[in-house]
Amino acid sequence: MISVSSGQHRSWIPFATVFVALVLLVIPVPELIRSFLPDWVSLVLIYWALALPDRMRLPIAWGVGLVIDLVVLGIPGVHALSKTILVYLAKHLSLRVRAHPLWQQSVVIALLLGIELILFVIVDFAMTGNMGEVHRWTAVIVGGLVWPLVYFALRRSRHLANLGR
Amino acid sequence: MVKSRDGVVRSLVPYLLLSAVLMAAYLYLPSVRTVAQSAAVIGIPVHFLASLPSTALKGMQGHLTTADQLRSDFEAMRQRNLILQARLHRFEFLENENARLRELLSAMPSEAEQVTLAALLAVNPDPAALAVMINKGSADGIFQGQPVVDSGGLVGQVTKPSLFFSKVSLITQEDQAVPAQVARSGLRTVVYGSGPGRLLRVPYLDRNADVRAGDLLVTSGLGGRYPPGYPVARITAVERNLAEAFMKITAEAASHLGRDREVLLLWLSEKEVNALQDPMETEEDDD
Numbered sequence: 244m245i246s247v248s249s250g251q252h253r254s255w256i257p258f259a260t261v262f263v264a265l266v267l268l269v270i271p272v273p274e275l276i277r278s279f280l281p282d283w284v285s286l287v288l289i290y291w292a293l294a295l296p297d298r299m300r301l302p303i304a305w306g307v308g309l310v311i312d313l314v315v316l317g318i319p320g321v322h323a324l325s326k327t328i329l330v331y332l333a334k335h336l337s338l339r340v341r342a343h344p345l346w347q348q349s350v351v352i353a354l355l356l357g358i359e360l361i362l363f364v365i366v367d368f369a370m371t372g373n374m375g376e377v378h379r380w381t382a383v384i385v386g387g388l389v390w391p392l393v394y395f396a397l398r399r400s401r402h403l404a405n406l407g408r
Numbered sequence: 409m410v411k412s413r414d415g416v417v418r419s420l421v422p423y424l425l426l427s428a429v430l431m432a433a434y435l436y437l438p439s440v441r442t443v444a445q446s447a448a449v450i451g452i453p454v455h456f457l458a459s460l461p462s463t464a465l466k467g468m469q470g471h472l473t474t475a476d477q478l479r480s481d482f483e484a485m486r487q488r489n490l491i492l493q494a495r496l497h498r499f500e501f502l503e504n505e506n507a508r509l510r511e512l513l514s515a516m517p518s519e520a521e522q523v524t525l526a527a528l529l530a531v532n533p534d535p536a537a538l539a540v541m542i543n544k545g546s547a548d549g550i551f552q553g554q555p556v557v558d559s560g561g562l563v564g565q566v567t568k569p570s571l572f573f574s575k576v577s578l579i580t581q582e583d584q585a586v587p588a589q590v591a592r593s594g595l596r597t598v599v600y601g602s603g604p605g606r607l608l609r610v611p612y613l614d615r616n617a618d619v620r621a622g623d624l625l626v627t628s629g630l631g632g633r634y635p636p637g638y639p640v641a642r643i644t645a646v647e648r649n650l651a652e653a654f655m656k657i658t659a660e661a662a663s664h665l666g667r668d669r670e671v672l673l674l675w676l677s678e679k680e681v682n683a684l685q686d687p688m689e690t691e692e693d694d695d
Contacts, residue, residue: 270458314451320430327423
């Protein structure tokens, strides 16, 4: 475990992890892989909402969502909406989910990502009239599978940031 | 952390309403659209960092190629250059001849086209969106509706120019239509996108029309959005059904649809740009 000498909080670290996730979201990868990749920003937001439910406020989630919308030149409000709902749910589940073993957490994370995808499908359907491809849904399962990795990486960053429970 | 229903209403609902209002405003108010496009500058550091790995990889490739390979590549390119040069001479000759013939017909001369090279930044995070991002924006003079081509043919059009990067919608999007003509017979039609994949729809050719598999469809220039002569699609199959008024035609996009590293942005001539804008304005210009 990393020992931090000073008791100072480094509250910029969670924001830095969100930024890294945002970069990962738009990084060019082959088309084939892309549709199977989870939304990294969602995973990171869920982590912070579970770990620090009192500090992770809804305006932050909404703002991050809006930034995504602007970065990908989408319709502003779509990600803002989905990320707010995601963080709201994660905050409310935090006490229960934190007590679960990791694999059970993965299931819950996949469910949360699924709820977000349902929102996207609804928006897509309203805008274009088609529901998108079926393999979008594999990203939800992949998101659950990579959750342990995200969890350990972010827990390390949380210790670095000296933000405890 | 159990909250009452009132808690939900007070904490979550305002953000949901705010998002909904924002979406509606974006869709129905053009001014909000402009604001959103300028606000997209905050994406520049993100796109810059995201493009670093592929840029670095490209640089590494240069260092890692052996001298032999470079020499053979160079030789191949030199030969290709020679062939293209020879063709270009012929092209120049034809262009001159064309200009003379146009003069004879006292028609408008087709102006020389200006192009800008743009690199692909990142594919849109949502593959279902059928759009790509390029590293040129309104700061480089990119405008909404600007045609985008690559080495194969027409890729699509700029649909969302932001200050330093833009979104290009591919012609395979279902709501995209390209006025085209069969290169062999000059027959005019409209080519529609058909969603994910490389296939395009050509729904409105009647069953006696002169088309066959292998025909190339090029932009016809009608509608004023795309300049004429760029390959759009190649017809792969033609199915004539006597019971139906129109033929069933399958066509495959001629371009690489944003899979190339670079694309070309076309500048239309002044007159064509004006035609894209409000017709009332153009009339005033003519006066």
